[in-house]
Amino acid sequence: MSVLDVTNLGIRFGGLEALAEVNLSVREWEIVGLIGPNGAGKTTFFNCVMGVYKPSTGSVSYRGTELIGLPTHHRVTMGIGRTFQNIGLVKVLPVIENMLIAQHAKTNYGVLSSFFGTPSVLEEERTLRRNALEILDFMGLAPYRNAVVASLPYGLQKLTEIAAVLASDPEFLMLDEPTSGMSPEEAHAFGELLVRLRKELNLTVLMIEHHVPLVVAVCDYVYCLNFGRLLAEGKPDEIRRHPEVVAAYLGEEHATA
Amino acid sequence: MTERRLRRPSARKAVSADPEAVTGEVDPADVVAELAGDAAVELSEEIEEFEGVDQVSADASESGPSAGGWIARRGLIAIMVLGVIAAPLFYRGDAGQTKLTWMAIGLIYIIFGLSINVLVGYAGQISLGHQAFVGVGAFTSAYIVSVSHASFWVAFVLAGVSGAISAALLGFIALRLKGLFLALITLAYGTVAQFTLFNVSSLTGGGAGARAPRPAGFTSNMQFAYLCMAVTAALLYIDWRMVRSKVGRAIFAIRENELSAASFGINITAYKLLAFTVSGVFAGLGGSLFAHQQQLVQASSFDFTFALTLVLMVVVGGLGSRVGVLIGSTFFALFPLIFNAISLYTALIGAVALLLTLTRFQGGIAQQIAPILRWFGGGSLRKQRRSHVMQPGGEGVRP
Numbered sequence: 001m002s003v004l005d006v007t008n009l010g011i012r013f014g015g016l017e018a019l020a021e022v023n024l025s026v027r028e029w030e031i032v033g034l035i036g037p038n039g040a041g042k043t044t045f046f047n048c049v050m051g052v053y054k055p056s057t058g059s060v061s062y063r064g065t066e067l068i069g070l071p072t073h074h075r076v077t078m079g080i081g082r083t084f085q086n087i088g089l090v091k092v093l094p095v096i097e098n099m100l101i102a103q104h105a106k107t108n109y110g111v112l113s114s115f116f117g118t119p120s121v122l123e124e125e126r127t128l129r130r131n132a133l134e135i136l137d138f139m140g141l142a143p144y145r146n147a148v149v150a151s152l153p154y155g156l157q158k159l160t161e162i163a164a165v166l167a168s169d170p171e172f173l174m175l176d177e178p179t180s181g182m183s184p185e186e187a188h189a190f191g192e193l194l195v196r197l198r199k200e201l202n203l204t205v206l207m208i209e210h211h212v213p214l215v216v217a218v219c220d221y222v223y224c225l226n227f228g229r230l231l232a233e234g235k236p237d238e239i240r241r242h243p244e245v246v247a248a249y250l251g252e253e254h255a256t257a
Numbered sequence: 258m259t260e261r262r263l264r265r266p267s268a269r270k271a272v273s274a275d276p277e278a279v280t281g282e283v284d285p286a287d288v289v290a291e292l293a294g295d296a297a298v299e300l301s302e303e304i305e306e307f308e309g310v311d312q313v314s315a316d317a318s319e320s321g322p323s324a325g326g327w328i329a330r331r332g333l334i335a336i337m338v339l340g341v342i343a344a345p346l347f348y349r350g351d352a353g354q355t356k357l358t359w360m361a362i363g364l365i366y367i368i369f370g371l372s373i374n375v376l377v378g379y380a381g382q383i384s385l386g387h388q389a390f391v392g393v394g395a396f397t398s399a400y401i402v403s404v405s406h407a408s409f410w411v412a413f414v415l416a417g418v419s420g421a422i423s424a425a426l427l428g429f430i431a432l433r434l435k436g437l438f439l440a441l442i443t444l445a446y447g448t449v450a451q452f453t454l455f456n457v458s459s460l461t462g463g464g465a466g467a468r469a470p471r472p473a474g475f476t477s478n479m480q481f482a483y484l485c486m487a488v489t490a491a492l493l494y495i496d497w498r499m500v501r502s503k504v505g506r507a508i509f510a511i512r513e514n515e516l517s518a519a520s521f522g523i524n525i526t527a528y529k530l531l532a533f534t535v536s537g538v539f540a541g542l543g544g545s546l547f548a549h550q551q552q553l554v555q556a557s558s559f560d561f562t563f564a565l566t567l568v569l570m571v572v573v574g575g576l577g578s579r580v581g582v583l584i585g586s587t588f589f590a591l592f593p594l595i596f597n598a599i600s601l602y603t604a605l606i607g608a609v610a611l612l613l614t615l616t617r618f619q620g621g622i623a624q625q626i627a628p629i630l631r632w633f634g635g636g637s638l639r640k641q642r643r644s645h646v647m648q649p650g651g652e653g654v655r656p
Contacts, residue, residue, distance in 0.1 A: 050519075050520060052516060052519075071519075071524070072519035072520060073519050073522045073523055073524045073525070076519075076520060076521065076522035077522055081520075082520045084516070084517060084520075088514060088516065088517025088520060088521075089517065090509060090510050090513040090514065090517075091513070092513065093509065093513075097506065097509075100503075100506055101506045101507070101509070101510045101518075101521055101523075102521050104503055104506065104507055104510075104521050104522050104523050105521065105522025105523075106522075107503045109502075109503070111504055111531070114498065114499060114502035114503060114504040114505075115495045115498055115499050115502075115504070115535075116495065116498060117494075117497075117498035117501075117502075121498075121502060125501070125502070164521070168521060168522060
């Protein structure tokens with residue numbers, strides 16, 4: 001069964017056609033890669049799926065429900081989690097506070113009782129904190145729980161963001177360049193973590209990634225965007241050898257040579 | 258963290274159990290002491306929260322003070338709280354009456370400060386028209402008591418509601434505008450309210466003003482000071498709980514990054530409006546107390562200078578810091594009264610304080626007294642090794 005089905009997606013910004021005729025689907029339990037040179041429209045694609053932008057054409061459906069027209073926060077409560085290329089955390093707050101913010105959608109107490117610190121609020125806050133610490137422990141971030149996010153090295157900030165997204169209990173994870181700023185070794189370790197996460201948390205993943213070895217190692221299927229259009233799709237090995245993909249990344253001569 | 262939390266109850270018991278062990282019976286003074294002790298625990302917990310932010314590794318500096326250290330900290334906070342609670346009892350004679358008036362005004366300004374702080378400190382919005390919310394609350398309360406002859410409590414609640422509505426209206430505009438444009442709109446909003454709405458004679462008495470008699474049971478200055486104290490304490494509690502709940506976190510998250518806040522499932526529109534509404538409720542309730550403290554409400558009280566003072570006292574106190582807001586508000590409320598200063602001096606002091614805050618200490622007074630707050634929270638007075646001191650509310654506080 002398809003988790004995400006995008007058909008004929010297109011969006012224009014004035015005269016610029018940022019995305020056109022994009023068809024993409026992610027099936028249950030897959031890790032799907034989305035690659036393409038800078039400016040190909042990968043992040044724009046994520047923004048269309050999350051409702052930051054309203055596409056001009058096409059449809060985006062999540063487990064059979066049409067998403068277009070729904071506000072972003074509503075899409076999140078349906079089980080979609082998203083990370084950002086430049087880290088979507090509140091950087092002036094400590095890691096643990098971010099983990100609590102991330103659990104906003106699954107916090108059940110009422111808005112009104114928030115102001116009075118009723119026993120049910122305090123009880124649930126304790127649960128949220130416990131969840132947060134559990135996930136930080138799992139990700140090996142527990143020692144940094146009280147550190148202000150901005151004070152952490154970039155790689156750790158990236159991991160913290162993923163920990164925060166996991167805290168929101170997503171079923172479908174959209175990662176925007178999760179390994180940017182990581183060393184090749186760290187990226188490799190991240191790939192292993194991702195596979196483990198999928199196994200233990202039953203996740204489906206769509207990720208934007210430039211690190212080719214990682215894409216080949218973990219992805220089940222890869223889509224390649226160029227100038228807002230789908231250039232190629234297929235198994236990672238096919239994509240890596242695909243002449244047009246190589247041309248888009250490295251220039252024409254390399255492809256024909 | 259856990260070690261410290263475990264230690265706390267025992268320290269608290271040591272404070273409260275002592276007097277009972279000696280006297281063996283319950284004395285009213287002990288009850289007050291107990292209450293103050295509770296407040297002390299809450300306050301120092303809050304300070305710890307405020308200060309706990311700058312520890313990078315939890316393992317390194319977890320030892321905390323000894324039991325005696327905790328008793329000293331809790332004891333000092335208890336004494337301060339008790340001092341404020343007991344102070345009105347010692348104000349006698351004409352001079353005492355003046356001081357009681359000052360106290361009520363100081364407390365009312367703290368409510369105004371909390372109101373502004375929710376909007377400017379927590380939500381990162383700007384309001385240069387806050388006098389409108391305060392004024393709406395004040396005139397609503399005065400009208401309901403003196404024209405409709407309803408009870409003060411009805412008027413008090415409706416003042417909060419009217420403040421909330423007027424603030425939420427501005428909130429709808431803030432959903433579309435940011436920064437300078439929002440500042441201009443709020444400025445216009447406040448000024449228009451002062452010159453038009455507050456001059457509708459049938460509602461506000463026009464230039465003569467509206468009468469707002471003291472509520473039954475709180476007619477004396479001392480009683481009224483205690484009323485203000487109770488309301489301020491309640492609002493401080495509400496503010497404290499809000500910050501530590503999903504509401505406070507959502508509002509912080511929106512201030513920092515709307516895009517990522519939304520992708521954590523936060524409804525941006527709803528929580529922005531909520532921040533305006535909460536700020537409006539605080540302002541309306543403060544306005545009601547303000548009206549009945551003055552006993553005569555006039556449109557001219559709610560001018561731009563007033564709005565500016567409200568923003569100034571929170572910025573100088575320390576945006577986003579409850580303790581800072583408390584100190585800043587009290588200072589700006591009492592300085593002109595105590596020194597009977599003409600407005601020139603007040604403006605001068607305000608300007609100098611603002612300049613110093615903006616150029617040197619963006620965390621305001623709260624940043625200045627950070628070591629003291631850290632000590633009360635169980636830390637040491639010395640500066641900690643880590644220099645990334647960022648306050649939960651303050652923006653870009655320099656180390």
